[in-house]
Amino acid sequence: MSIEDVVRIHAKPSGEEGKKVGMDMNEHHYELWRWGLGHISIRPDSWILDVGCGGGRAVSILGDIVEAGKVYGIDHSPEMVELATVFNREAVERGHVTIIHSSVSELPFPDGMFDIVTAFETCYFWPDIVEDLKEVRRVLKDDGRVLIVNEMYEHASFEERNTPYNEVEGMNIFSARDYRELLEAAGFSSVEIDEVPENNWITIIAIK
Template sequence: MNLKTRFQNIIDNQYGLPTGLLGRFIGEKMIRQHQPETLWTIQNLNLQQNERVLEVGCGAGFALKQISSMNGGHHVIGLDLSETLIQSAALRNKKAIRQHRIKLVHGSVDEMPFYDDQFSAVYSIHSVYFWKDLFSSFEEIHRVLKPGGRVIITLCNGKEGDEWTSVKQMIHRELIPVMESLNFSEVRVLAGPVSRGYQTVAVIGIK
């Protein structure tokens, strides 16, 4: 394996589970890269007043900060598998954490440490690619959502006009069927913004 390939493998692994100083850098880079689709996802949550919201794969905490800064009295919990990014999110949101508007939890989507029917909305941005088991993950999301709660899963499915066949197949042959098998209703794909040439979509559903 040459040096270039080895370095690329390190970077790819960091996107899946950021660690250390390089992981902190990757976390901040992802905030800059994903800002358009992050703001779009938050807008499509259609939050009302005093909602309890969960972000799966909260990264360095940019989206959490946006929601906690709204005038809706929302309580937001961020879940992430990376302890490095949990630390970054804590620094970014220290005031909101002190005020108990944000809570950060280290953990995995397929085994979440939350009680049933806890959240009115669950969202995830560019995290689903790394979930090991879609069924277990969505089973957990369904469990922690309140009846009538909604889920938004944001991801990219193409670049510069070219559709990514593998992602499209994952959405329509795996993700949507899994959600429907768990009795999510109104499951559909919503077209989102183009960000850095990447086409954004979201898969949404209601418990």
């Protein structure tokens, strides 16, 4: 599979191939998600939105944490909405989790609805990241937090691996400095960044 095909199927998983990608993400990103979530404290009554929820395992992890709260997941791929709904079937049926077909660029929620918005392995593909971060900020409560967790970011140690992906239309791999500037441009404050350079992992937290 070419790099262009890899980017295409991960940007918007579709068909049987897309469902397989979603299931693979559920399996292979677990440690990354756990590491990223370890950077924030989450109250059990929090309302959380997971943007680009993919196969739905991150939603499941969040649902277990916020037993008295609520978790929403959105994805712009109908296949991922279906997969995430099935993965979280019991929580969906009792109203603890809701999965919606939507784009980050136009979130179907009122202002100030969420305590936390998470974005795992998805910012690479956002159409207009500053405007999309502004939309994320809109649905956060005052002092709410956005948590971004990625397993690829611009770093000299991974330049040879990452550059071909960064050159494909529709994918952008940002540096730690880029994330800080993008979030500040979108109106966020108190941007904190943690990196694991040997893994090329990055977590970014910012406050509305």
